[in-house]
Amino acid sequence: MMEGLVSLKATPKISFRSPPSVFHRPCLSIRPFMNPLGANRHSAASIRAQQPDAKDGSALVSTVSVENKEISELKVKEWEVGMFQEEVAASQGIRIRRRPPTGPPLHYVGPFEFRIQNEGNTPRNILEEIIWHKDTEISQMKERQPLSLLKKALENAPPTRDFVGALKEANHRTGLPGLIAEVKKASPSRGILREDFDPVEIALAYENGGAACLSVLTDEKFFKGSFSNLEAIRNAGVQCPLLCKEFIIDAWQIYYARIKGADAVLLIAAVLPDLDIKYMTKICKMLGLAALLEVHDEREMDRVLGIEGIELIGINNRNLETFDVDISNTRKLLEGARGQLISQKGIIVVGESGLFTPDDIAYVQEAGVKAVLVGESIVKQKDPRLGISGLFGKDILVSS
Numbered sequence: 001m002m003e004g005l006v007s008l009k010a011t012p013k014i015s016f017r018s019p020p021s022v023f024h025r026p027c028l029s030i031r032p033f034m035n036p037l038g039a040n041r042h043s044a045a046s047i048r049a050q051q052p053d054a055k056d057g058s059a060l061v062s063t064v065s066v067e068n069k070e071i072s073e074l075k076v077k078e079w080e081v082g083m084f085q086e087e088v089a090a091s092q093g094i095r096i097r098r099r100p101p102t103g104p105p106l107h108y109v110g111p112f113e114f115r116i117q118n119e120g121n122t123p124r125n126i127l128e129e130i131i132w133h134k135d136t137e138i139s140q141m142k143e144r145q146p147l148s149l150l151k152k153a154l155e156n157a158p159p160t161r162d163f164v165g166a167l168k169e170a171n172h173r174t175g176l177p178g179l180i181a182e183v184k185k186a187s188p189s190r191g192i193l194r195e196d197f198d199p200v201e202i203a204l205a206y207e208n209g210g211a212a213c214l215s216v217l218t219d220e221k222f223f224k225g226s227f228s229n230l231e232a233i234r235n236a237g238v239q240c241p242l243l244c245k246e247f248i249i250d251a252w253q254i255y256y257a258r259i260k261g262a263d264a265v266l267l268i269a270a271v272l273p274d275l276d277i278k279y280m281t282k283i284c285k286m287l288g289l290a291a292l293l294e295v296h297d298e299r300e301m302d303r304v305l306g307i308e309g310i311e312l313i314g315i316n317n318r319n320l321e322t323f324d325v326d327i328s329n330t331r332k333l334l335e336g337a338r339g340q341l342i343s344q345k346g347i348i349v350v351g352e353s354g355l356f357t358p359d360d361i362a363y364v365q366e367a368g369v370k371a372v373l374v375g376e377s378i379v380k381q382k383d384p385r386l387g388i389s390g391l392f393g394k395d396i397l398v399s400s
């Protein structure tokens, strides 16, 4: 039976002690009632993120509001036609659900309230687990720092650096793909990559080794990263533009990344419906951030290629649902008409994940990438700077 929610609630007055087998009785399973507003909570939050803030009269904010009006209207339209967020996503081939359809598994809050893990409230894969956790994390963060506060902080934020420009420049200068070097302590698939992890030291070593840009993991629970790492790297005087490597599902996170020192953010097509990608890329533009659109298969690539204004596409060789890594994925997605459209549009493609040797770099370059995103193979080296020359088979500071 699908999505059978077993939720028992009893008042403490009732003395109730049941053997676990009782919880599996089919008679206790009910189908959840889908609340349209609940199902659309993310959309509502996203729209709110774009509304003018009466107390905050900054020019930036009003520009954001005006330019996003059209997108907000589209979102409202989505409601009007009565489509649920999950249905819109599913129609675009997105399998990741934004939150558990039957509500999160409850922790024991007393002897009488609990919920059994079942197909409805158990994530189907690691990416879904990350997204569900992120959803809860963001609502807590938003309570502590509402958007109005972030917008205030934006007034004093230093200008962003040109992420895409830095990649192009490195590619022209060296004749090799521009390197986005990732500051990554751990991942769910590989565990801890480096015990003695000093993010600033690693970032400086990458910069000295010729990285064009850096990627900083900010997810705490699954990647052992943090926004303080991002801030510390920015404040340490690193010149390379910084990508905030986060699982973005809400516009609030883009503002947050910007005030924490990001120059670019990651948007994952496996998680975000087209409409979200459209308005999030607009918000990025208005905040001076580059958006790296990550795709993993042909369908995601085609969706992203159908969206105007995309400058940077990352092809992830790792399937975030299964962790399988296959670098021929980059070649597959750049073959034929797709590759031609990409060069016509002047889009820079980044080859992501699973790159370890000069041969790997040559392979994805041959496939058409102008940049690569590399974590594990260089972060694991005692001296990450040497890790970079090892990866490319030469010192990339020297022009070709």
Ligand SMILES: O=P(O)(O)OC[C@@H](O)[C@@H](O)c1c[nH]c2ccccc12
Binding pocket: 182, 184, 245, 246, 294, 316, 352, 353, 354, 355, 373, 374, 375, 376, 377
């Ligand atoms: O460590 P690797 O295999 O070199 O991979 C780096 C980067 O591509 C990977 O960390 C990554 C790509 N897309 C992501 C999305 C979220 C978290 C992490 C990632």
